[in-house]
Amino acid sequence: MSQTINVHEKGQRALKSLNSLGAYLHKSVVEQPLLHLIYYRVSQLNGCAFCLDMHSKDLLAGGETTQRLLVLDAWREAPFYTERERAALALAEALTKLKGGHVDAATHEAAREQFSDEELIDLTFAIIAINSYNRVNIAFPNPAMVGTYTPGQYA
Numbered sequence: 001m002s003q004t005i006n007v008h009e010k011g012q013r014a015l016k017s018l019n020s021l022g023a024y025l026h027k028s029v030v031e032q033p034l035l036h037l038i039y040y041r042v043s044q045l046n047g048c049a050f051c052l053d054m055h056s057k058d059l060l061a062g063g064e065t066t067q068r069l070l071v072l073d074a075w076r077e078a079p080f081y082t083e084r085e086r087a088a089l090a091l092a093e094a095l096t097k098l099k100g101g102h103v104d105a106a107t108h109e110a111a112r113e114q115f116s117d118e119e120l121i122d123l124t125f126a127i128i129a130i131n132s133y134n135r136v137n138i139a140f141p142n143p144a145m146v147g148t149y150t151p152g153q154y155a
Contacts, residue, residue, distance in 0.1 A: 015136070021129045022154070028122040030115070033062050034085060038092045038123070039130045041072055045096050048134035050142070054149040061151035087114040088123055095127045 028035060036059045043051035056069055071078045075089050087110040094103040111120060 018129065018132055018136075021125060022133075025122065025126050025129060028126065030119050030122045030126065033059070033064065034088055035123075035126050036062065037064070037072070037085060038088055038126055040069065041075075041089055042092050042096050042127060042130045043134055044073060045093065046131065046134035046138065048137050049146045050137045050149070051130065051134055053146050054154075057149055057151045084114045087111045091123065092127045095124065096131055 025035060026032070036055050039051065040055040040059060043055060059069060060066070068078075068080055071080075075081050075086065081089070087107075090107045091103065091111045094107045111123070115123060
């Protein structure tokens with residue numbers, strides 16, 4: 001049986017730059033509830049249990065509804081997401097799945113209609129950041145950590 005590597009303890013030097021990006025995004029011009037919704041959706045796509053636990057708790061603590069979280073996987077069909085959220089979710093999925101190496105024109109245009117240039121840059125880096133965190137947690141799984149997060153713990 002392989003031994004679990006606790007990247008959060010032993011990989012601090014490597015995680016420092018990623019954590020700096022997280023700190024930048026915490027002060028983003030994009031509203032935090034939307035960023036957490038994106039973090040949650042991307043974590044669903046990537047199957048990152050730790051990040052799903054973390055961002056669901058942060059979303060609920062911030063006033064998000066259980067219904068919207070439970071239905072997020074089907075956001076295209078659900079009536080309770082705004083156009084801004086839909087544009088962000090579509091961009092997050094496109095940047096996470098990378099079909100053909102580019103975001104399709106319709107997704108890009110929808111995002112440009114909803115977000116300023118500065119917001120679009122921050123949103124893109126938020127998607128990059130959560131994909132990176134997901135991949136670190138998937139590469140170095142620590143099942144004992146899942147469920148231990150408390151809202152705002154890494155704020």
